[in-house]
Amino acid sequence: METKVRTPHEVFFMPQRLLVPLFQRPYVWTREKQWSMLWEDIRRHADLRRQGRKSSPHFLGAVVLQNQSASVGNLPYWTIIDGQQRLTTMQLLLDAAHQALTLVGADTLARQVEDLIRNPEHFCGSSEDRFKVWPTNRDRAAFNDVMAAALPVDYTILPHRDSRMTQGHQFFSEAMTDWLATGAYESRAEALTHVLLNGLQLVVIQLEADEDSQEIFETLNARGTPLTAADLIKNFVFQRLDLPAAESEASYEKHWKLFETAFWENEVGAGRNAMARSSLFLNQWLIAQTAENIGVREVFSRFKYFVTHDLDAAVGDLLPAIHRAAIDYQSWTETARVKDGVLDRLTLFVYRIGALDSEATKPLLIWLRDPALEPVAADVENRFLTHLESWLVRRSLLRLSTQSYSDLVALLLQELKENPRQDAATVTERVLREQTSGNLYWPADEEVRTWLATAPIYRRLRRGRLRMVLEAIEDHLRGYDSDRPSYAGQRVARDHHAIEHILPQQWQTHWPVDDVASRLTRDNHVHVLGNLTLLTRGLNSKVSNGPWLGETGKRAYIAQHDVMLMNNDVRAVSADGWDEQKIDERTEHMTRAILEIWSTPAGHAGIHSGIATQPSSYIGVDALISEGLLKVGQTLIGRGRTSDVQASVLPDGSLQVEDRIFESPSGAARFVKKRKINGWTFWAVDAANGIRLDDLRSQYSLQFGVDVANDDDQESEVAE
Structure with missing residues (x-):
């Protein structure tokens, strides 16, 4: 093993091939995380040189190369064990510099840079030999497209114009072209070329063909963009x-x-x-x-x-x-x-x-x-x-x-x-x-039956879990999970319907009662299992907080537009209204279905020791609406760099971003950020004063004395 500090000129000048093994991960560097910072370092060093001020070489990190006993034509052949992101980026950067220098007329300097990118023709036995660095399989087409493109490169017509290879090349080309054009290009071109060839440094670890590269590869993995377990396993297996x-x-x-x-x-x-x-x-x-x-x-x-x-x-x-x-x-x-x-x-x-x-x-x-x-x-x-x-x-x-x-x-x-x-x-x-x-x-x-009889299940379970249970009950009524044929011909659509409260959450307008005791009893029945059903989203919005009876009531709309067997049963017993007794009876029927769908062996007692329950509540956006903490139609704003993104609060507590509807704040936030994120802290209610959706949830928690458990990060997008 030989370790030396080298400049890009020393790394790339000799005819050679540096190959990224196929088992390495693809190119992952981006403008935000790497390209911009690299260019700013290069520009700063070039400006210092133009001003006649000395600066220490800029350190880019380490790379590991392993010599291969077999040669590719007459070219020395090295495998890039670690550092492919750096070396690939350097090639994109140098080729972009070659273009920028050529466009301002600095032809001699441009040729000096080109010597670090392409092997002389008389060393090339095939078209692949022309480039000194050759990426992994997945990136080769995009790399070849942009590196071999005629000058000036028209990025819009490249077949892989959306690839990171093309985007990186375009970023560096535009950044260097703009910088060269802001003053006397001769001095700027000389300074830029000097930094690119001699003002940067890499620690190059060169291994012989028979040395174990895996240990060094794993040791260096903590640098740069972290490798996933799959990346490491792939490298290990293919090495073996x-x-x-x-x-x-x-x-x-x-x-x-x-x-x-x-x-x-x-x-x-x-x-x-x-x-x-x-x-x-x-x-x-x-x-x-x-x-x-x-x-x-x-x-x-x-x-x-x-x-x-x-x-x-x-x-x-x-x-x-x-x-x-x-x-x-x-x-x-x-x-x-x-x-x-x-x-x-x-x-x-x-x-x-x-x-x-x-x-x-x-x-x-x-x-x-x-x-x-x-x-x-x-x-x-x-x-x-x-x-x-x-x-x-x-x-x-x-x-x-x-x-x-x-x-x-x-x-x-x-x-x-x-x-x-x-x-x-x-x-x-x-x-x-x-x-x-x-x-x-x-x-x-017995434990399940006792719990479901009175539990505010809508406040205890995340929406996706609760919907799945209601779907299973509907499928049970249709004859699935049994030896009977299906009575409805098909299963209910999955992860599609809205969860509807038959007695609405805001029941006071159309479902009034006379005394305090009755109001408390009604409140305690809103979120129990027997008061919940599935409806299409359109029908859910139509009947949401309306009365039960009458030509425009919930019962009439469901009779005209709904096909759920569970709702047929509701209509059959509610011609004279829907009340707490009927909710309790339906809870009992639905619980019986649950115990049949997810049965236990005969005689199972479920004996256990220790504290088992988690009494925390699921608080959704709909709960904040019902207490006046949020308003239907209110606009939420993304925080940080996504402050231009808005979400609209819908009547059922879902959020609309662009033309898509999400059941949870985290689902909507994940759509915006393209990664798992806590939507309760992402969405701002009052951006000017820093008030987040999570602050309203905390206010609700204090007001009603409930512990909040919002494990809604996995909520999916709701189909419209």
Whole structure:
């Protein structure tokens, strides 16, 4: 290993090829985080040189190169083990400088810069040899387009004009062109060229072909844009494969490339964390293999140990296994997103645990459908999923702690691995029934029935969870989850309908009562299960706070425009009105349906010890409206750099941003910021005075003496 401090001139001048391995991640630097700061440093040093003032070279960081014994034509060939973002950016920067210098007539200086970008023709055996740095597979087309474009580059016609490669080149070109044009270009061109060639420094670590590059790669990972667990695992696996370049690339195309698509790169929630779906999947896949509780920060280190010490098969057999599991995983996830139509038992389970935010149970599904193992019989799989779903839903209804779910999944996997696969349902039932701690027990019928009889469930559950429960009740009435044929012909549309209060939240106008006791009783019935139903969003807005009876009342509109069986039952018993007694009776009927849908084994007692309940309330925007803290139609403003973004408050408490409607502040904020974010602190009610939506929620909490639990970060967009 040789380590030297080098300038760009020393790094790039000699004919050579610096190749980014296909298993490296794509180019990720951006204007906001890297390009602007790099250009400002270069400009500052160039200005100092023009003023005749000395400055120390600007340090860009370290790169690791590994010599390859095989050559590419007559060119020395190095693999970029670490630092591809820096080296690729330097090439974009130098090529943009070549263009800027050429356009102002500084041809000699432009040729000096060009020598650091392109290899002489007589060294090039193919078109790919002309560039001294050659990116990973995913970025090559965009890199080649912009680097080979005729001058001056017309960025608007480039096939990959939206890529970061093109955007970076355009940014540097425009910045340098503008700077050169602000004064005497001769002195500015000389100063800029000097800084680019000799005023920057890199620590270059050069490894011989037989040296272990992985350790250095992992050590340097803390710098720059952090690598994900998937990035590290990809690098580790392909290094271990040690295949010829063509075979390695073929393996990448066949088994890994899918992880670099939008589905897998999207960030998803994992408890309180957010991570790329590819990294989360690899975490869950590893848990399925090891039957251990592996934290999201431990994924790579445990994967490395697993491959080194636990894996019986060759590393080459690992990629196909991971790929097959990933294909299944993506299929379940995407099918579960479809709002209409039939779902098989497993994809219905995936949809429902998505509503419950229970990513912790996904390793069980990976184990269940592992193509390398004996297939589990369909009836066994159905019972396995039914037991697990019952345990999850019942605990969710009671708002019980989820903090030990990963421990339970690991324990269950251990038991499943020690028993025949066809006993999966029996083992799962036994393990769940054996749990007695408050964090893991399986609630019995009586506890669920007692809780739902009076619980303000609308204030206890996040909207997506509550909607899923109401959908399940409707499907139950339609004959699903039983051996009976469907009475309605299809399942209710999923994650689509609005949750409606039959007795409205603002009942005082059209549903008055005479005395204080009656008002308190009515208030206590507004948010219970029997007063909630599903309606289309259009119908929900139409009938929201109106009276029940009369030609323009809720009952008449529902009779004319609604097809829900649960609402047929409501209309059948409410010809003379809707009151607290009918709400209690409907709560009992709906609870009975819940206990049938998510049943427990005969005789299950649900015995447990310790404190299990979480009595905090879910406070939505609708609650703030009902108490006059917010007004319908009021405009919320994004905070910080998104102050030009507005959200409008709709009557049911949802927020409209542009032409899209979101059920929660966090869902709307995530649409704006393109990442997981707390919408309650993002949206400002009064930007001038710094009043946030969260401040109104705190006011509500103090006024009514309730603890607030707004776990709404996963709320989805609502279809219009």
